[in-house]
Amino acid sequence: MPSSLPPAPEKSELEKSELDLEQARLDVLYQRMDLRRQQAAAELAAALRDSGGTAQARLERGVAVHRLSSEVARYDAVEQGLCFGRVDLLDGTRRYLGRIGLRAADAEAEPLLIDWRAPAARPFYTATAAAPQGLRLRRNLRTRDRRVTQVDDEWLDGAAPDPGEVRLVGEAALLAALGAERTGRMRTAVATLQTEQDRIIRAPRTGVLVVQGGPGTGKTVVALHRAAYLLYTHPRLDERGVLVVGPNPVFLRYISQVLPGLGETGVLLSTVGELLPGLVADRRDPAPVAEIKGRLVMAEVLDTAVRQRQAAGDGPVEAAVGGERLLLEREFLERAVAQATAGRLPHNLARPLFRRAVVGELARRLAGVIAELEDRIEADLAGRIDTAALDRAAAEDLAGLFGDGEPETDREAEASEEFAEAQAHWLEALPRDPAVRRLLDRLWPALTPYRLLEELFADPDRLAAAAPQLTPAERGLLLRRAGSGWTESDVPLLDEAAELLGHDDRAAELRRARERAEEIEYAQGVLDIARGSRSLGDEDPDRAEQLGGADVVGAEQLAGRHQQADLRTVAERAAADRTWVFGHVIVDEAQELSPMAWRLLVRRCPTRSFTVVGDIAQTGEAAGPASWAEALTPFFGDRWRLERLTVNYRTPAEIIAASDPVLAAIRPESEPARAVRSSGVAPRCEQVRRAAFPARLAALAAEEAAQTGAGRLAVIVPEAGLPRLAEAVRTTVPEAVWGAEPDLERPVAVLTPRQAKGLEFDSVLLADPAAVLAASPRGLNDLYVALTRSSRRLTVLLPGPAPELLAHLLPTP
Numbered sequence: 001m002p003s004s005l006p007p008a009p010e011k012s013e014l015e016k017s018e019l020d021l022e023q024a025r026l027d028v029l030y031q032r033m034d035l036r037r038q039q040a041a042a043e044l045a046a047a048l049r050d051s052g053g054t055a056q057a058r059l060e061r062g063v064a065v066h067r068l069s070s071e072v073a074r075y076d077a078v079e080q081g082l083c084f085g086r087v088d089l090l091d092g093t094r095r096y097l098g099r100i101g102l103r104a105a106d107a108e109a110e111p112l113l114i115d116w117r118a119p120a121a122r123p124f125y126t127a128t129a130a131a132p133q134g135l136r137l138r139r140n141l142r143t144r145d146r147r148v149t150q151v152d153d154e155w156l157d158g159a160a161p162d163p164g165e166v167r168l169v170g171e172a173a174l175l176a177a178l179g180a181e182r183t184g185r186m187r188t189a190v191a192t193l194q195t196e197q198d199r200i201i202r203a204p205r206t207g208v209l210v211v212q213g214g215p216g217t218g219k220t221v222v223a224l225h226r227a228a229y230l231l232y233t234h235p236r237l238d239e240r241g242v243l244v245v246g247p248n249p250v251f252l253r254y255i256s257q258v259l260p261g262l263g264e265t266g267v268l269l270s271t272v273g274e275l276l277p278g279l280v281a282d283r284r285d286p287a288p289v290a291e292i293k294g295r296l297v298m299a300e301v302l303d304t305a306v307r308q309r310q311a312a313g314d315g316p317v318e319a320a321v322g323g324e325r326l327l328l329e330r331e332f333l334e335r336a337v338a339q340a341t342a343g344r345l346p347h348n349l350a351r352p353l354f355r356r357a358v359v360g361e362l363a364r365r366l367a368g369v370i371a372e373l374e375d376r377i378e379a380d381l382a383g384r385i386d387t388a389a390l391d392r393a394a395a396e397d398l399a400g401l402f403g404d405g406e407p408e409t410d411r412e413a414e415a416s417e418e419f420a421e422a423q424a425h426w427l428e429a430l431p432r433d434p435a436v437r438r439l440l441d442r443l444w445p446a447l448t449p450y451r452l453l454e455e456l457f458a459d460p461d462r463l464a465a466a467a468p469q470l471t472p473a474e475r476g477l478l479l480r481r482a483g484s485g486w487t488e489s490d491v492p493l494l495d496e497a498a499e500l501l502g503h504d505d506r507a508a509e510l511r512r513a514r515e516r517a518e519e520i521e522y523a524q525g526v527l528d529i530a531r532g533s534r535s536l537g538d539e540d541p542d543r544a545e546q547l548g549g550a551d552v553v554g555a556e557q558l559a560g561r562h563q564q565a566d567l568r569t570v571a572e573r574a575a576a577d578r579t580w581v582f583g584h585v586i587v588d589e590a591q592e593l594s595p596m597a598w599r600l601l602v603r604r605c606p607t608r609s610f611t612v613v614g615d616i617a618q619t620g621e622a623a624g625p626a627s628w629a630e631a632l633t634p635f636f637g638d639r640w641r642l643e644r645l646t647v648n649y650r651t652p653a654e655i656i657a658a659s660d661p662v663l664a665a666i667r668p669e670s671e672p673a674r675a676v677r678s679s680g681v682a683p684r685c686e687q688v689r690r691a692a693f694p695a696r697l698a699a700l701a702a703e704e705a706a707q708t709g710a711g712r713l714a715v716i717v718p719e720a721g722l723p724r725l726a727e728a729v730r731t732t733v734p735e736a737v738w739g740a741e742p743d744l745e746r747p748v749a750v751l752t753p754r755q756a757k758g759l760e761f762d763s764v765l766l767a768d769p770a771a772v773l774a775a776s777p778r779g780l781n782d783l784y785v786a787l788t789r790s791s792r793r794l795t796v797l798l799p800g801p802a803p804e805l806l807a808h809l810l811p812t813p
């Protein structure tokens with residue numbers, strides 16, 4: 001049976017003395033943290049002030065600044081709830097658990113505080129009465145602003161659990177956390193993680209882990225705590241960072257405090273639409289267009305579109321160069337294209353090869369013409385050939401130009417010195433010739449992803465040639481005027497195009513290589529100094545240790561460390577670099593991703609180290625997958641493993657029961673998640689005449705806002721009705737927010753089901769569910785999302801008859 005939160009009893013003398021005891025301990029912990037913070041801040045200030053010194057000192061200072069600034073930021077981040085738990089072991093050992101670890105001043109002594117991610121902390125999350133794992137007591141400490149406000153004890157006495165009961169770890173603390181009013185921002189759950197969540201959080205990093213769970217089962221909680229766990233357990237991951245992908249910017253803002261609250265900065269939170277640095281793709285395509293753009297076949301379409309830009313026209317091409325009109329035949333162009341693409345280089349990187357072939361051919365032809373002319377003039381002057389021979393030579397010349405084999409005279413001419421000279425001249429001059437440049441730009445243009453897509457989607461013929469796999473009607477949906485901006489579903493296409501096109505940045509690469517060589521040379525100097533100074537004999541053991549480090553660090557590594565002194569966080573560096581490769585990728589609401597978006601994400605983590613969380617039953621995209629296998633097999637084969645979350649922490653039993661028929665209609669085979677609590681408040685459903693609907697909605701919103709108190713209320717409305725109904729709500733609740741990115745920290749937000757995905761509120765007022773159902777082929781899923789956002793109260797307003805699936809909510813007459 002789900003439990004309700006009992007009223008808080010008076011504190012006994014015993015409890016008070018326990019509170020005092022824990023307060024004394026908490027004081028010690030905060031004192032220790034304050035001291036470490038002060039020390040780190042002072043060291044940081046000194047390092048930032050200091051600009052001179054030896055090369056090695058400068059190098060080390062850069063690394064230290066980075067380390068110290070992260071350390072200070074971490075202490076600030078964990079100020080609230082620094083310590084949240086204690087375990088007493090059967091052997092009498094007592095351990096305190098916190099958001100970070102704290103060592104005692106005596107490094108040999110037991111740590112004062114154990115990081116929740118350390119192996120020693122694990123029994124706190126997994127020990128049960130039946131399997132106590134060496135624990136006698138698990139204690140949850142509830143604190144506020146450095147004060148202990150409550151302790152909740154669980155004695156692990158070996159009692160067997162009731163069969164069928166939801167087994168909760170630290171039940172009182174968990175129920176208190178779940179019962180607390182929402183703030184518009186997700187909180188960390190580190191103090192109350194449950195055993196099934198802990199198992200997933202600590203699963204090995206390699207491979208693809210899929211976490212399926214119904215609404216409110218803590219998938220997002222698990223995903224974010226897993227990111228923090230992986231960064232702690234794999235320190236090298238910090239260099240590459242973790243990417244967390246969410247469905248929209250509002251959701252990302254909602255979860256944005258969780259990882260900083262765990263002291264982690266090495267994580268980039270992003271939507272797929274934000275993954276191209278510099279591009280703001282804030283528009284959305286209509287669902288049928290987004291569906292086509294998301295299909296895997298678009299990768300082939302783009303590949304063809306690129307190849308069509310590689311001298312793919314028909315017939316010979318005329319080149320007016322060097323005062324001659326030369327023809328480049330189809331066969332020659334095909335050969336040049338084949339040569340340029342043989343190495344499978346991206347389009348822009350293969351372009352110089354094509355250019356070299358064309359310029360070489362034009363130079364050869366021009367040199368041939370000139371050398372031969374000179375020969376003839378000489379011969380003519382010497383009276384050594386007659387007019388008939390001249391005519392013959394001219395005919396052969398023409399034949400050569402038009403590609404009818406290579407006449408004997410050409411080869412002779414090419415052997416001549418004049419020919420070599422003229423060829424060298426043209427090889428140098430032609431690339432600068434505007435006519436040649438124009439010709440090359442036409443035959444093999446340097447392309448950006450934006451230009452490729454813009455020109456493809458604006459030209460029906462080009463699109464028809466590139467996308468024969470699509471029907472004319474589908475191609476019609478893709479057509480749009482150039483300059484009409486970019487949408488979220490364009491981003492995976494642009495990213496795919498960027499891969500196919502490549503970026504010809506040889507100049508920048510040369511510069512980088514030169515800089516790197518200089519850094520290595522500099523680092524080598526540092527190492528030489530280090531080794532030299534040690535040979536003078538160094539008595540200070542710390543210093544000797546540092547210098548000893550020079551033996552195991554090569555100049556190249558040291559130069560690398562120097563580069564790391566870049567003070568941007570990994571997340572900031574990753575956000576600015578399209579080609580950044582992450583150490584791990586976490587995808588939330590993963591059921592929404594199109595195949596093209598998956599391709600993009602796999603490029604961001606080619607080692608395929610992924611955590612994928614979502615709920616197939618909540619898929620809102622028209623062409624969303626029917627199963628995880630359908631979504632993932634094209635990218636990961638069968639190399640992924642599935643974990644399930646089965647307990648619903650958000651939604652009370654009453655609301656789960658209300659939404660069950662909708663879940664059953666989406667997936668008859670799925671089991672609803674079990675509730676951990678009941679709210680004692682039955683969902684309410686009201687019918688109203690359509691004409692009175694907006695006014696009644698506004699009145700109900702005002703009532704619910706008052707009921708919700710300091711919590712958060714969401715009014716969820718069908719997408720098409722958003723502006724009209726939101727404005728109606730604002731007549732009675734002027735502080736209500738709505739729009740593309742409403743601020744969820746405000747007490748009332750009017751949202752569409754899509755916007756509400758992944759979010760939660762104390763109370764939800766759902767308007768016109770029949771319109772939500774009718775609005776898209778995924779209407780059932782959207783309705784399910786809307787019904788499962790509330791942690792306490794649910795009200796449904798019907799402007800007409802109830803949809804059959806919700807008829808059970810109507811009051812019985």
Ligand SMILES: Nc1ncnc2c1ncn2[C@@H]1O[C@H](COP(=O)(O)OP(=O)(O)OP(=O)(O)O)[C@@H](O)[C@H]1O
Binds near residue numbers: 178186187213217758
């Ligand atoms: N172990 C926990 N301790 C405290 N709160 C928890 C715990 N697990 C989940 N919660 C709370 O339950 C609510 C639902 O969690 P979360 O948003 O992660 O679920 P979800 O599975 O991602 O839901 P949805 O699919 O509906 O988006 C949140 O308020 C979260 O803080």
